[in-house]
Amino acid sequence: MRYLPLTETDRREMLGVIGVKSVDDLFRDVPESAWRDGLVDLPRRKGELEVERILGRMAGKNVAAGSVPFFVGAGAYRHHVPASVDHLIQRSEFLTSYTPYQPEITQGTLQYLFEFQTMVAMITGMDVANASMYDGSTGCGEAVLMAHRVTKRRKAVLSGSLHPQYAEVVKNLSDFADYELEIMPPALPGKAEDIASRICDKTSCVVIQTPDFFGELHDLRAIAEAAHAKGALLIAVVPEILSLGAVTPPGEMGADIVVGEGQSIGNGLNFGGPYVGLFATREKYVRQMPGRLCGETVDADGNRGFVLTLSTREQHIRREKATSNICTNSGLCCLAFTIHMSLLGEEGYKRLARINHAAASNLADRLAKVPGVEILNRNFFNEFTLRTPKPAVEVVDALADKGVIGGVRASRLLPGVKEVEDLLIVASTEINTEEDRAAYEAALREVL
Amino acid sequence: MSGMNRQGRPTSIANTAHGGTHNTFTGNKALELEEALLFEIDNPGACGVDLDEPEGYTSRLGNLARQGRIGLPSVSEPEVVRHFVRLSSKNYSIDAGLYPLGSCTMKHNPRLNEKMARLPGFGDVHPLQPQKTVQGALELMYELGHWLKELTGMPGVTLSPKAGAHGELCGMMAIRAALIARGEDESRSRVLVPESAHGTNPATAALLGYKVDAIPANAEGRVDLEAFKAKLGPDVAAIMLTNPNTCGLFERDIVEIARAVHEAGAYFYCDGANFNAIVGRVRPGDLGIDAMHINLHKTFSTPHGGGGPGAGPVVFSEALAPFAPLPYVVKEKDGSFRLVESEADAKADGTTPFGRMTAFHGQMGMFTRALSYMLSHGSDGLRQVAEDSVLNANYVLASLKDDLSPSFEGPCMHEALFDDRFLKGTGVETLDFAKAMIDEGYHPMTMYFPLVVHGALLIEPTETESKQSVDLFIATLKDLARAAKSNDKARFTGAPHMAPRRRLDETAAARKPVLKWSPPAPAQAAE
Ligand SMILES: Cc1ncc(COP(=O)(O)O)c(C=O)c1O
Numbered sequence: 022m023r024y025l026p027l028t029e030t031d032r033r034e035m036l037g038v039i040g041v042k043s044v045d046d047l048f049r050d051v052p053e054s055a056w057r058d059g060l061v062d063l064p065r066r067k068g069e070l071e072v073e074r075i076l077g078r079m080a081g082k083n084v085a086a087g088s089v090p091f092f093v094g095a096g097a098y099r100h101h102v103p104a105s106v107d108h109l110i111q112r113s114e115f116l117t118s119y120t121p122y123q124p125e126i127t128q129g130t131l132q133y134l135f136e137f138q139t140m141v142a143m144i145t146g147m148d149v150a151n152a153s154m155y156d157g158s159t160g161c162g163e164a165v166l167m168a169h170r171v172t173k174r175r176k177a178v179l180s181g182s183l184h185p186q187y188a189e190v191v192k193n194l195s196d197f198a199d200y201e202l203e204i205m206p207p208a209l210p211g212k213a214e215d216i217a218s219r220i221c222d223k224t225s226c227v228v229i230q231t232p233d234f235f236g237e238l239h240d241l242r243a244i245a246e247a248a249h250a251k252g253a254l255l256i257a258v259v260p261e262i263l264s265l266g267a268v269t270p271p272g273e274m275g276a277d278i279v280v281g282e283g284q285s286i287g288n289g290l291n292f293g294g295p296y297v298g299l300f301a302t303r304e305k306y307v308r309q310m311p312g313r314l315c316g317e318t319v320d321a322d323g324n325r326g327f328v329l330t331l332s333t334r335e336q337h338i339r340r341e342k343a344t345s346n347i348c349t350n351s352g353l354c355c356l357a358f359t360i361h362m363s364l365l366g367e368e369g370y371k372r373l374a375r376i377n378h379a380a381a382s383n384l385a386d387r388l389a390k391v392p393g394v395e396i397l398n399r400n401f402f403n404e405f406t407l408r409t410p411k412p413a414v415e416v417v418d419a420l421a422d423k424g425v426i427g428g429v430r431a432s433r434l435l436p437g438v439k440e441v442e443d444l445l446i447v448a449s450t451e452i453n454t455e456e457d458r459a460a461y462e463a464a465l466r467e468v469l
Numbered sequence: 470m471s472g473m474n475r476q477g478r479p480t481s482i483a484n485t486a487h488g489g490t491h492n493t494f495t496g497n498k499a500l501e502l503e504e505a506l507l508f509e510i511d512n513p514g515a516c517g518v519d520l521d522e523p524e525g526y527t528s529r530l531g532n533l534a535r536q537g538r539i540g541l542p543s544v545s546e547p548e549v550v551r552h553f554v555r556l557s558s559k560n561y562s563i564d565a566g567l568y569p570l571g572s573c574t575m576k577h578n579p580r581l582n583e584k585m586a587r588l589p590g591f592g593d594v595h596p597l598q599p600q601k602t603v604q605g606a607l608e609l610m611y612e613l614g615h616w617l618k619e620l621t622g623m624p625g626v627t628l629s630p631k632a633g634a635h636g637e638l639c640g641m642m643a644i645r646a647a648l649i650a651r652g653e654d655e656s657r658s659r660v661l662v663p664e665s666a667h668g669t670n671p672a673t674a675a676l677l678g679y680k681v682d683a684i685p686a687n688a689e690g691r692v693d694l695e696a697f698k699a700k701l702g703p704d705v706a707a708i709m710l711t712n713p714n715t716c717g718l719f720e721r722d723i724v725e726i727a728r729a730v731h732e733a734g735a736y737f738y739c740d741g742a743n744f745n746a747i748v749g750r751v752r753p754g755d756l757g758i759d760a761m762h763i764n765l766h767k768t769f770s771t772p773h774g775g776g777g778p779g780a781g782p783v784v785f786s787e788a789l790a791p792f793a794p795l796p797y798v799v800k801e802k803d804g805s806f807r808l809v810e811s812e813a814d815a816k817a818d819g820t821t822p823f824g825r826m827t828a829f830h831g832q833m834g835m836f837t838r839a840l841s842y843m844l845s846h847g848s849d850g851l852r853q854v855a856e857d858s859v860l861n862a863n864y865v866l867a868s869l870k871d872d873l874s875p876s877f878e879g880p881c882m883h884e885a886l887f888d889d890r891f892l893k894g895t896g897v898e899t900l901d902f903a904k905a906m907i908d909e910g911y912h913p914m915t916m917y918f919p920l921v922v923h924g925a926l927l928i929e930p931t932e933t934e935s936k937q938s939v940d941l942f943i944a945t946l947k948d949l950a951r952a953a954k955s956n957d958k959a960r961f962t963g964a965p966h967m968a969p970r971r972r973l974d975e976t977a978a979a980r981k982p983v984l985k986w987s988p989p990a991p992a993q994a995a996e
Pocket of ligand 1: 349572632633669670715740
């Protein structure tokens, strides 16, 4: 087997040194009832070429986003990732190292984590950010638990325009950890959601997404004030992190915790993962944060260096008293994020955001002209919601048959909710050309 | 005659004037290059991308347009590439050398797997595309689930957990869901966790509101069966046991433990982080386990990436399988694949998922790599993985038994545990010993874990190390042990001497945390 260096001669010699006759002797603690002499019922080893054939065949059955006019978002966005990003993250020294437990020989990882934390704090407008969560949705769950710790209260209120799967993740955690939760009914763009009235002296936090599940942007200032007046925290959720290149960041609107999905920067779609959860908060709450933190220090020679720090919050030190059970996070995805962000820089990040906004704005103008179609949003970034004269499930399907992947029907994530059955959530990014938009418009006219 | 080449250029070090080292002007040391923070190489006006300003659109940002500077650095592409290449040179990696980090399974990461994960049909598909456009991706998930079920002998699987700890959470939630269904959630509030367990185990149990009750280890490094049985009772929800355990030992009494747990009406959660030692040889399902997570980033070689991403699928027994969370993939009679992603779908399917661990469907990028790894090895290669990993670890244990102090009697499984008795009286501690290994070109072993022995040194060579490599490693540790015992303290207490950084002041870092770069304060204007 090409990955296994020991030869039969090596094995014999080593068994001799150990003083046993066969490798079976090393497994002698395995109970007899579980002992197996034969192989499990699976195919035998294969060469590279054969593996490539098998997996290549499977990959070939999927419609790659880059091969068609593509407009799907709803929490994961297709952006152009510069070539150097994927090249650099595949350097052995990054790809094949472990969590930086030995800082003297992992300064590479630690320094980019420090840069990552700095960038996340900057774009969200917050004081501190951690070294990542698994993804936006699990980060959202952790944020709610953190708000309970900070406020010593037990109830969260989730906006009805929070990504439904994020809400499901929070609900799952809250149910099992025995916390209370109120999830507002789905809040469509243009309809005011009276979440402020739901805040009481038991409320630890209010969770609001912007741009929200339907693409609508929210001004968080009033709700931040309302939450703070009752001693609750405001958690802002940003699944399209590129939006912060164009939109006022939650940190400037009073958010206490900002949770983001960083996939848009540097990371591909990957059918849902791995992604990278961004997590930022105010300085005063840093000791209640989940996850790893990288901090600056000096070495024995007085040179600047970086270490994992404040680990007394974490499971390996604190065990059952830890702020979270998270261990492995999204290291390499943070690196991809950081590299792409460095390439973009201040100007590139903002301009890319404007390009996205223009793309979506132009697409909305086009699609609004299709008879029977209505755009629900007033303010949006690169995603918006269409009301179609037919059930959206049929529209998406018919569009796909015409070679256009036209968005996500809201009912896929909100099954059984009558009022969203004719809603289609449509994203447009810098990858879409004018021809893509024209193809979409034409296909939509045909299927309606 | 020696020392010159034909051009008359000196080739022998004897001919060079300079010996030792000196402080260089740049701070660099030849190939070891210092690198500033990105924010310090910021050069306003530079940019690493070429993007045209969009024209001819209506702004729909309302009153929410961002104002002012963010503070991000401006850097061109060559500078960005150089920055990260220089940073990379400060990292140790499995590609560069043996990485014996116990419990972490730092094995070779085949590049074929990277190539497969980047096929556009896997890497460039969206989780919410219409299902008919992602049949191959669903097939891959189904196939991976099949391999995991066959290898573990367990009937149920969920792929979505994002890492080992997330898998633990998922498994314990399934257990709690089963207890709720049985009407015994209120009465069962205690979870038994061996003292030797990884920190994520107690942290996970506590997250779910369970009281964590520690089971002591016996003199052989395993669960003390009598102490364990004494702790069983009608208020116990589950045991969380690692097998092979964190001392690198197979829990001999595991079948009896499972029997007793079930007899007490509780469930058996197994931390499968150490599955590498038994993959293809022992099926956890044959041991009486109810739920077990598998770190694809350990046993199935998806790269660690400096701390993730990983993936922590969970396999379930018959009793727990119906509670497995959303989403999951089913194969239809016509051979097509369907993603069950809502409660309504599940109801139609006759399952009772407890909820959802994450948005979307899990770490597809890891699934592709893991399946590529499995297909490459096959049933025969995977069994060989277990055997060679155990052989390498026992070879280390046997070779070092007189120089270091093994904590327990062998044979061990895929990792060998030593404690610091061999350092007694030397003034050298486990930490110093580990740091001295850095100067020898090794990443240290896992240190001070598990907590059941003093000054633990946990060595996991993995199956992808050659005998030659392991031999040199053993010889190095012998030499270090001899040096420690012969009072060569300088080699240890100041170590590492040759790494990109000397020991870092962690106390200072925690006392006054600096967690991000801040612009230097503007120079005081002269009054
Ligand atoms: C024994 C054990 N359990 C659980 C974990 C947690 O796994 P992860 O880091 O993937 O969350 C680890 C790995 O660090 C481990 O070694």
